[in-house]
Amino acid sequence: MLNIRNIAIIAHVDHGKTTLVDKIIHVSKIFRENQQFDDLILDSNDLERERGITILSKNVSIRYKDAKINIIDTPGHADFGGEVERVLKMADGVILLVDAFEGPMPQTRFVLGKALDLGLTPIVVVNKVDKENCRPDEVHEAVFDLMFNLDATEDQLDFQTLYGSAKQNWMGPDWKNPTDSIIPLLDAILEHIPAPKIDAGTLQMQITSLDYSSFVGRIAIGRVKRGVIKEGQQIALMKADGSVKKMKVKELHVFEGLGKFRVVEVLAGDICAVTGIEDFEIGDTISDVDNLEALPRISIDEPTMNMLFTINNSPFFGKEGKFVTSRHLRDRLMKEIEKNLALRVEQTDSEDKFLVYGRGILHLSILIETMRREGYELQVGQPQVIFKEIDGVKCEPIETLVVDVPQETSGKVIELATQRKGELLVMEPKGDLLHLEFKIPSRGLIGLRNNMLTATQGEAIMNHRFTAYEPFKGPIPGRVNGSLISMDGGQCTAYAIDKLQDRGTFFIDPGDELYAGQVIGEKSRDNDIVVNVQKGKKLTNMRASGSDDNVRIIPAKKFSLEESMEYIQKDEYLEITPKAMRMRKIFLDEGERSRMAKKDS
Numbered sequence: 214m215l216n217i218r219n220i221a222i223i224a225h226v227d228h229g230k231t232t233l234v235d236k237i238i239h240v241s242k243i244f245r246e247n248q249q250f251d252d253l254i255l256d257s258n259d260l261e262r263e264r265g266i267t268i269l270s271k272n273v274s275i276r277y278k279d280a281k282i283n284i285i286d287t288p289g290h291a292d293f294g295g296e297v298e299r300v301l302k303m304a305d306g307v308i309l310l311v312d313a314f315e316g317p318m319p320q321t322r323f324v325l326g327k328a329l330d331l332g333l334t335p336i337v338v339v340n341k342v343d344k345e346n347c348r349p350d351e352v353h354e355a356v357f358d359l360m361f362n363l364d365a366t367e368d369q370l371d372f373q374t375l376y377g378s379a380k381q382n383w384m385g386p387d388w389k390n391p392t393d394s395i396i397p398l399l400d401a402i403l404e405h406i407p408a409p410k411i412d413a414g415t416l417q418m419q420i421t422s423l424d425y426s427s428f429v430g431r432i433a434i435g436r437v438k439r440g441v442i443k444e445g446q447q448i449a450l451m452k453a454d455g456s457v458k459k460m461k462v463k464e465l466h467v468f469e470g471l472g473k474f475r476v477v478e479v480l481a482g483d484i485c486a487v488t489g490i491e492d493f494e495i496g497d498t499i500s501d502v503d504n505l506e507a508l509p510r511i512s513i514d515e516p517t518m519n520m521l522f523t524i525n526n527s528p529f530f531g532k533e534g535k536f537v538t539s540r541h542l543r544d545r546l547m548k549e550i551e552k553n554l555a556l557r558v559e560q561t562d563s564e565d566k567f568l569v570y571g572r573g574i575l576h577l578s579i580l581i582e583t584m585r586r587e588g589y590e591l592q593v594g595q596p597q598v599i600f601k602e603i604d605g606v607k608c609e610p611i612e613t614l615v616v617d618v619p620q621e622t623s624g625k626v627i628e629l630a631t632q633r634k635g636e637l638l639v640m641e642p643k644g645d646l647l648h649l650e651f652k653i654p655s656r657g658l659i660g661l662r663n664n665m666l667t668a669t670q671g672e673a674i675m676n677h678r679f680t681a682y683e684p685f686k687g688p689i690p691g692r693v694n695g696s697l698i699s700m701d702g703g704q705c706t707a708y709a710i711d712k713l714q715d716r717g718t719f720f721i722d723p724g725d726e727l728y729a730g731q732v733i734g735e736k737s738r739d740n741d742i743v744v745n746v747q748k749g750k751k752l753t754n755m756r757a758s759g760s761d762d763n764v765r766i767i768p769a770k771k772f773s774l775e776e777s778m779e780y781i782q783k784d785e786y787l788e789i790t791p792k793a794m795r796m797r798k799i800f801l802d803e804g805e806r807s808r809m810a811k812k813d814s
């Protein structure tokens with residue numbers, strides 16, 4: 214029988230999971246064929262590579278000594294926390310990675326808590342000990358305290374710790390004495406992570422994640438808990454509502470290196486991918502047809518935020534994208550929910566508008582960015598936090614917010630968070646920074662990052678994660694500044710922008726094509742105003758406009774997609790096309806806008 218280890222690598226965002234898994238694959242390949250690799254082969258889709266974050270968890274597998282080690286790389290961003298929780302079901306142990314400077318962060322606590330609850334054996338890796346100012350011993354102690362607070366068992370508290378630098382490709386028992394490889398970690402896995410415990414009985418496999426291929430459709434992934442699954446076998450798919458469907462296993466694959474390897478059967482303890490299973494949901498059990506026994510279901514995260522998605526109806530409609538109709542939009546969203554598990558789409562009473570529910574700004578922005586790259590044009594509205602009624606009381610999502618900031622600017626951070634109903638719970642030194650922890654409504658976090666960075670000259674390091682629903686905390690002041698709105702369509706001029714600079718900050722550059730009702734800047738005061746930025750000399754390019762008139766305008770403020778999503782107000786849309794991102798008033802006409810505003814108040 215195969216000697217197997219199933220482990221998941223978990224950590225807060227950016228603590229180095231994918232880098233470590235890459236190095237593990239690298240070392241296992243060297244044993245075999247001496248191949249060279251690029252960095253971060255595992256963050257395989259474009260967006261993951263560009264942004265350096267893992268969005269989807271991934272299964273890989275290596276051979277080491279006489280064992281097969283199945284490794285699951287997980288995403289660290291809080292928006293994808295539900296994904297981690299699910300895939301932990303495939304593991305017997307976890308490698309908890311902690312940054313040797315940052316120490317345990319909100320997501321460390323969350324994922325570790327889940328792993329401990331499932332009874333998994335942890336190995337702790339204090340990573341990034343090459344960093345200046347790192348404090349590996351303190352961090353190790355902090356991890357121990359965290360485990361203790363999370364009610365780890367005696368065995369779990371007896372965890373192994375390794376120190377090292379995934380980036381520099383080494384792990385060892387002592388951070389002051391670098392070794393020359395990550396082999397000590399592989400040895401620790403073999404020694405301390407238990408082999409899968411296998412109960413006697415007939416086939417049981419829970420579907421814990423899925424893969425998608427345009428050829429075969431959805432592929433079910435999970436761990437064979439009991440018995441054996443075979444190619445061509447008749448199985449029973451046991452669903453949430455208690456119904457049972459009989460179907461046939463088409464193909465079976467196990468994970469091998471970075472890819473998959475076709476096999477005729479998979480024994481209990483191993484992780485595999487199954488094709489031919491139709492209409493499955495995460496949490497369904499694949500069971501023996503004659504002995505129907507379902508495994509306990511896995512809960513899928515409830516969305517915490519929604520956004521209106523609608524077709525582009527700006528004057529620039531259809532100019533920059535390929536897919537622009539409501540039909541296109543609907544089909545694309547429906548395709549997305551096939552594989553994006555935490556996403557929900559609700560049809561509204563208008564056929565052009567859809568409410569899309571997700572786990573946070575990043576979760577939704579990744580969908581939007583992907584669509585825009587595929588050639589879609591669309592508009593989205595202001596993100597809305599989802600309220601819930603619990604025992605007759607209106608409740609809202611509350612998060613833990615952690616900010617590490619230089620002492621000098623900490624006052625501003627506290628002020629900003631408090632304005633938004635944040636409660637300061639912890640304040641303590643961390644290296645030469647001050648470590649602050651707040652409890653704050655999710656509503657208050659929307660748009661906070663931008664203000665926080667401005668207030669601290671970009672020095673605040675901010676992290677948050679959902680903790681619980683609590684009674685509504687009362688109104689929170691929104692964005693204080695009004696918008697500068699373009700009065701007309703056409704190219705704007707440097708001359709006009711220059712004349713209006715005392716009114717606020719512009720988001721546009723001279724020469725940009727605009728339309729009436731577009732939001733082109735932030736006003737320094739609290740009400741919206743309409744401005745004419747087309748008047749004056751029509752100059753063809755920036756250089757000419759700069760030199761001609763001695764016009765020296767302040768560079769435009771540019772937003773990322775997420776910043777724009779957090780910035781827009783209730784009466785504004787964000788227009789997204791493959792080429793551009795524009796903010797606009799929902800009602801482009803000034804007269805109509807003021808009529809609607811009156812009606813609302």
Ligand SMILES: Nc1nc2c(ncn2[C@@H]2O[C@H](COP(=O)(O)OP(=O)(O)OP(=O)(O)O)[C@@H](O)[C@H]2O)c(=O)[nH]1
Pocket residue numbers: 224225226227228229230231232233265266267268287288289290340341342343344377378379380381
């Ligand atoms: N100095 C230093 N940097 C490291 C080390 N390991 C990883 N990094 C860097 O940390 C950053 C994040 O690394 P990733 O491996 O993508 O982190 P991750 O945990 O997979 O991140 P998510 O999947 O987004 O949660 C990258 O810029 C890495 O180069 C290390 O040991 N030392």
Ligand SMILES: [Mg+2]
Pocket residue numbers: 230231232256266267287288289
């Ligand atoms: Mg990663």
